[in-house]
Amino acid sequence: MGAVSAVFLVLITILLPPVGAYIVAGCGADLLINICLTLLGYIPGHIHAFYLEYVYYERKESARQGRFTATRAPGVYSERVQSGGHGYGTMVQPVN
Template sequence: MGAISAVFLVLLTIIFPPIGVYAVAGCGADLLVNICLTILGVFPGHIHAFYLEYVYYDRREQAREGRFTAGRAPGIYSERVQQGGGGYGTIAQST
C-alpha cells in the first residue's frame, strides 16, 4: 500500500508541485518556499518538491530499519520531513 501512495504522490507532484509538498510537509515554510519556486518557473518547484519527498521517504525507511541519520537535511524546514513522518518520540535521535 505504501508504494501505491508514493506513486500517487509523485503523479500529483508532477502536475502541481505544492500539492506534493503539502502532502509530505504540511503547511509551513517548505510549502511557502515551494510556491515561490513554482511561481519562478516550472523546474525549481519540481526539484524542491522531489527533494523533499526523497528525504521524507528515505528517512522513513531508515526509521523502519532502526537507524537514523543524526544530521539535518539542508534546505528542509519541516520536522515531519526531517524525521521521516515519525516523531513524538518514535525515533531516538543521538545527541
C-alpha cells in the same frame, strides 16, 4: 501500500508541485518555499518538491530498518520530513 502511495504522490507532484510538498511536509516553511519556487518557474518547484519527497521516503525507510540519521538534510525545514514521519516523541533525538 507504501509503493502505491509514493507513485500517487509523484503523479500529484508532476501536476502541482506545491500540493506534493504540502502532502509530505504540511503547512510550513517548505510549502511557502515551494510555492515561491513554482511561481518563479515550474521546474524549480518540481525539484524542491521531489527533493522533499526523496528525503521523506529515505528517512522513513531508514527509521523502519531501525537506523536514524542524526544529520539534518540541507534545505528541509519540516521536522516531519527530517524524521521520515516518525516525529513527535517516537524517536529519541541525538544529543550534540
